[in-house]
Amino acid sequence: MWSYFARRVAIGIPTLWAIITVCFFMMRLTPGGPFDGEAPVPPEILANLRARFHLDDPLWRQYLDYVANLLRGDFGPSFKYRDFNVTTLIAQGFPVSLQNGFSALVIAIMIGVPLGIFAALGQNTRRDYMVSAVAMTGIVIPNFIMGHVLILVFGVWLKDSVFHLPAGGWADGALSNRVLPVFCLSLPYIAYLVRITRGGMIEAMRANYIRTARAKGLPFRLVVLRHALKSALIPVVTFLGPATAFLLTGSMVVETIFQIPGIGRYFVQGALNRDYTLVMGVTILSAALIIAMNLIVDLLYSLLDPRVRYEGKR
Amino acid sequence: MNGINPSAPAAAAEIAAELSGRSLWQDAWRRLLANRAAVAGMIILSAIALASVIGPFLLPWSYDAIDWEHIEALPPEFATGHYLGTDSLGRDLLARTLFGGRISLMVGLLATTAALLIGVTVGAVAGFVGGRTDQLLMRFVDLMYSVPLTFFVIILMVVFGRNFALMFLAIGAVEWLTMARIVRGQTLTLRNKEFIEAARASGGSTANIIVRHILPNVLGVVMIYVTLTIPQVILLESFLSFLGLGIQEPMTSWGMLINDGAAELEINPRTLIIPAAFMTTTLFCLNFLGDGLRDALDPKDR
């Protein structure tokens, strides 16, 4: 199993390197530099700027410098917020995104997975249809609509009631400022988890070994929890790997709507401002997280299905 | 007890496969029509698509015309022709929503077509040719899966400027991965079927076999996936436009209209609700249709 794990790590590192390289050259080969969008800059200042960001070095040199700095955890200076380092910006924004993402993830799992099991065990009954309809709604209504609806209801219409919640802002992470964004962030994930868990559970309950377990006279609860749940969770885990990475790197939409200073919002602003180094920094961080999460997913597989361990040995 | 005679003529096997294929489609169509949600989805979807395509020609106001005398007009105003009112700049909301729908649906279709072409080609070639080609292509797909793709699309948009054609290409280039995996899986199972072997034995070229024999048989799965990809693409486009990274003024799409509406949320929630309602209805319909198709073409899954 460990050699399997080591092999996955060995694939992950070149993947990350490839992503860094592609990002770098895409950014540098763009028509128009990062300072084009601004009011005309006097040539001597422009020259200064270019010198400061080493834009006049040969490309391969810039690339090597960038990678070398990355290895030291330095994402370089921000093109836009010139007094800031991208690493500093990420260090400010990431904890915020991380907290919101993690809360949303926990809520989504705690609601989505049990609901999915509940729907699956009553397949094609009214409760199944109801849960599935709610899940479909959660998937179809994008969070940039849901976010505004939540603001309209809790921030505007209920302004004078006890249910009033701030329509935006972070206020250093005050609980009332977290409620709406975290809820909005978790909704689509609840919906996906319901669908995936339901599908996994229905599939698992059809297996021959479930019939064997029932033929042993085990109570239904044990059949579900002991015999079906683990294989039902395999697709859930597959989904949760990348989903966790996305949640933790902050939702661009939710952070924009609720004005939360996380890295998702930094990324959007970076993209709007052509702040290449910031955009690259966030992308690389996110890619690294996705790769790491997929590794964790592979490890979880082996806990859920011993056959994976076996195949890993070969 | 009734063993199949293994020496049955290959041609007969092929004819049988074709015959059963045809009745399979008829069966699927019948099952689809029996699914009320899917049928309702199809009807409403056609209505929205039709309205988006021809509606803007029939309305008295164009999507970008400003009616200075009727700013923030409340619906319904039959006298002025603002059936759903106007926005804060006096532009007709119905005309804008229908025009936005035209763009959103077009991006959905074009980007999905791009994803379809790339995904099916890669998947079918990888699955049918196999060996090193398969490994190489699938490694690449695996690699792409660990790229944060939304970021990737945004980088493309930032780097190459916000260009309409580029946007659907970028989205398509991102959405083909799953399609490639699905088609490859299907092709792998088809590859060893008797009728494919018969085609191979009678000297068909690889390209010929893929086009004439593999593709018609993966069509069902591909169709299901297409109906489920279109809503994803529409969402992605509106997400980009919402962030200000997609379509640019004076063009508009549902995502942009929602963004505009969000700005006037407190004073005029209508400007958010109308385009949002059109978009979610469309997404609902597409999802119902996709689910219906899956149930119809893959009846074991119920």
Next chain:
Amino acid sequence: MSASVLDLRNLSVRFTTPDGDVAAVSELSLSVGKGECLGIVGESGSGKSQTFLAAMGLLAHNGHAVGEAIFGGVNLVAADESTLNGLRGDKLAMIFQDPMTSLTPHMKVGHQLTEVLVRHRNLKSTAARDRAIAMLRRVQIPEPERRFEMYPHELSGGLRQRVMIAMALLCGPELIIADEPTTALDVTIQAQILDLIRRAKEELGTAVILITHDLGVVAGMADRVAVMYAGRIVELGDVHQIFNAPQHPYTKGLLACTPRLDDATASALVTIPGQPPNLQRLPKGCAYHPRCQNVMDRCRAEKPPLMSAGGGGLKACFLENFGRFQAGAVVP
């Protein structure tokens, strides 16, 4: 009838499918005596498995059974889940066809065995472990302590089926239903597995229902044989009578299909012409008539009831003295 373990009375099983209802089993009556081995023979789709899955309460969710299946004074068809759970695994056990997929892949073999004892005998884990290992030894699994700690995928097909048998025997059941227990296994393993089942029957006095499409399996094991076709019993009788003087043309056809090494004259494989029936569009009259070589006008119009066939057997065929027309076959 007091000596019977399981009594099926007018048992019917229907499945609801998107293309309409399917009658898998129609008004079937049958009883199994204490310690008896009853063979159930038929093609796939004849309803032979569904009959007993219905009795176990294990039909798929779209299946529905009516009628009676009396076991220990309880009608299993009408019993609630907790009553069934009290019997299943304890007095009533089942062995399934495919040992590859019939064991839970993510649980160790030992745990899958001990949970039966914990459930029905309230044993503590060490006691359950000892009993389970003893049972593994009894079904001739080598190194039972080591296998106990293994996952199913680490065992061969034959060993897995032994584990299934051990699981069924753990509580000393009154009846074991073995649904195609050897179909998925190598020929060499098949004989060993059948031998295990036979020994369980002899040593524990357990009644066995052996469901199979393979007449060879039945010949060496069963006391009585029921032949099923299209959801009904077409012939029921003593094993010797079934093999030596079959009373139904279908039974005769099945026997003719079984390749025999001792018969040098049978050079080609014999098959029954035509297809197994479509249960949704059963022909009028006798379901077998389109394939029957002895078909009469009456067979097309009227469904033959089960009637005495002489020698204590039953048959569902209008043909008189059918058995006399054929050369006596010998039990292989």
